[in-house]
Amino acid sequence: MIINHPLLGPRDAAEFVHLGDAAMIDRPDWQAKDAAEAFHDYLYLRDNPAGTYRELWYHEQGDRSWLVVIRDTITHDIKNVELARDHARRRGRSR
């Protein structure tokens, strides 16, 4: 596979490490009332879609960017790649 890195252009997937669901970005609030349940769901429950999947890739043999890649799990067609940092900020993560 080839991942079109937003900073570095097209790079071979062999340079990357794959983590999985981009929902790993949405780490729950530790002080919330239901924190234990929320962390359980966060850590253990994953979608496994046949189709569009938003997932995390890490450019370990490169610039060490974490990326959010939207990939079709059936065709491996990659529809979008962005820096995970940008995605995380849009999801409300900051400090």
Next chain:
Amino acid sequence: MTGRFRIPGGLVDRTQPIGFSFNGRELSGLQGDTLASALLANGQRLVGRSFKYHRPRGILSAGPEEPNALVQLHRGARLEPNTKATVTELFAGLAATSQNHLGSLDFDLLAVNDLLSPFLTAGFYYKTFMWPKSFWEKVYEPLIRSSAGLGRLSGEADPDHYDKGFLHCDLLVIGAGPAGLSAALAAGESGARVILADEDFVMGGRLNSETHAVNGQPGHEWAARTVAELAEMETVRLMPRTTVFGAFDHGIYGVLERRRDHLPPLADGSSDSRQPRQILWHIYTKRAILASGSIERPIAFTNNDRPGIMLAGAVRAYANRFGVACGQRVAVFTNNDDGWRTAADLQDKDIDIAAVVDTRSLPDGPPIHLNARVPIHAGEEVVDTRGRRGITKLVLASGKRVRADCLAVSGGWNPSIHLSSHHGGRPVWNDNIAGFVPGERHPPNLSVAGAAGGSLTLGSAFREGTAQAAAVLDSLGYPPSRRPVPEASDEPAAISAFWHVRESRGRAWIDFQNDVTDKDVRLSHREGYRSVEHLKRYTTLGMSTDQGKTANVNGLAAMAKLSGRTIPETGTTVFRPPWTPVAIAAFAGRSRGRDFRPVRLTPSHRWAEEQGAVFVETGSWLRAQWFPRPGEHGWRQSVDREVRTTRNTAGFCDVTTLGKIDIKGTDAGTFLDRVYTGTFSTLPIGRVRYGLMLREDGIAYDDGTTARLGESHYLMTTTTANAVLVFRQLEFARQCLWPDLDVHLVSVTDGWAQFSVAGPHSRDLLRTIIDPQHDISNAAFPFMACSELTVCGGCAARLFRISFSGELAYELAVPARFGDSMIRRIAQSGLAFDAVPYGTEALGVMRIEKGHASGNELDGQTTALNLGLSAMVSTKKDFIGMTLAKRPELNRKDAVRLMGFIPVDRAAPLAAGAHFLARDADPTTENDQGWMSSAAHSPILGHDIGIGFIERGHERVGEIVRAWDAVRGRDTDVEIVSPHFLDPKGDRLRG
């Protein structure tokens, strides 16, 4: 002369005879021969025995689809089984042997299996070797193993070299037949970067095997001229002897180039012996054209597997390309016009045509006119054949017998669509050619041209090749090609689907390689295995090295007939890579033996080698394990001395392998608070703190020390094993969880050489190295202090007063390029202090004596509570693992605790892996109370010690339990003690 079946013509060089051997018999072929054509030229029709019934088998095809003619090449370590004779380029000294027979090829003792065939049908293994159960291991399995499989491996390491490479192009053309050549020509002329790959050693595809005219000249001459023209084009790369075996994601193709398989093996140690035998290429393409042609299929009739029964196109190829007659009297059996070309071409070469049998009634007469003397049987079928080691007669449905020593069979042509379905696309049925053509879901940017797409005539191959190239040029912005489409006629190619002669009474072979007959398909149907996937697995149809290239469609047709469905209703299996087998050595490339993965050497490695150190692999590092001295026998003596000397005077050790992460930014402290269980934002500058990291699930992950070098500058160390993973995790936390924290990470593991200097004399030793303006007295530089300072007269260094051994100890870091100098300086200065180098074994002994957790304890199952580190876990802040570490199950009252263990009989040995039981308890899972995680002999205490986890251990000090070690057959009474065997108050390390 190079064989009595050699006839004039062909693309072989008659001035270049080549000596080779088959089963030890010296034979001669010509430059341009394959092993198969050379064997046929010498009249060697019997070349192997079939897989199951050990039937005599000959050459069926002239290409990579060959199911029968599998031979072993070479000798010794280079012995290579299952090589297709039909694609093996002949070279001087080639030594081939037949395989799969007991005794000689001519008299195979296992041919008795053929007589037992009623018992050896599909599902035989499943039904037969069921009982008695005890027979499986002792009788059945050895029996099956000895008779199963094709060929033999040498059992020695492969002496050849393999390589990998990467290529990029605008257009990859797969196959250099008429469609591929015309596509490459048009694209290359317009300046596109083209790679043209073909598995044959002569490009041209069927043009070399046919007698078609192209632009008014012989087809093979046009092909040769075109290849020469392409070779002159700067943007075109020609890759003969190259197989495109897989279409992978995003336009990447897996490609195997055979660089030396057509040359005699190199002598080991010769100057070229490191030249790669094969290269595995990854080709990155913008577009690809599949011009892989088609493969002829046989027809199933009784005894259709005898040597001399061949595919009609192959018989023609051997005559036209190789100048070899496959028989002296050749009969043709066909259901289509193309089969007639074999009769016409052979007749032109004065070979006797015994008969043409066409299953069609041919109301309009023969599609090609032959000499009037040739007997033509229209609407007729071959129902049986005769001949023990090769065909002598065929029997027609009418009962008529025809004498022939070769039967050329054509059941039509199957497009070679394999690569088009490598992304899961299902082929679709095409009635016009009675075959499958590529369906939806091609690999993106792959188009199909010529016979591979079902356009079986030469004219259409040229038209489609040129048109597909034009489409590629247009889509990539290249100017259109002005090259006209090569001129060729559309030869007759009508076909009437015909698969199986129903009047056959005996076995009719469908899959030659796996010995699957029409009876097996019937049995599979009768027993309910009717889907194509079940048919394949129950009968083994389409398995093994040829993957059913000549068998699959015929097998489907037979099943369709039995189940009253059409072939498309019956379905087809899709193809996966590889198109033809690829040696594992090619996938491994240079990653084998000591080059399997990179080896990391510590900065002191060369010095340690000079000291005669014994090395051990720890992850990808090689570390000194111990340093034997003259007169020491066995590792224990050396390790005991290293421990004793370090504890009595001083010792030093390379600890560069620990991960080092430089952390900077105004939020560095906050960031560390969130990844460690403890608090680091409050750590004073110039101090070090021990840190424990959890996984998000609350299990202990990694530990190490982190030093604060400045207001916004920390240096973290990780364990050697987790250096890469922790860094990855920290980057994840930084970029994905808290993207706006001002913090930056750099791995500096390789940037700094770091040495532990430990023992009562370590401070005095270091004083001789560290520049005198730096005060390292106990008052100025206490336990857990750190500082940036200089050594050896101005060299930048870092000093940390931390201790893994439990002694007064320091870690001294210098830029990695000074690592070798520094170890030599420490060793030299150390002489005055009786300091010794110590290795990882002594390091391990000292940390066990001190009760420090290491990889054995941080094993992915233990929590801070288990490790006795609860006091280090903050409850006032968020950190990774914080919430889930509070789960009740992880905090049970009877949780295991890290404790020390000593044998009641002090002479008894201890070992990691033993499980703890109450003294009178049976060794059962229910009674299991924990396990010993690390053990060592303590030279200081004079007996073995262990640390490990045991239920409520902290409440049970002094209790005697069993350390039950079934692996080593030991059962030892041990006493539960504190895990800190030595200096529990820490007076030594603070001294």
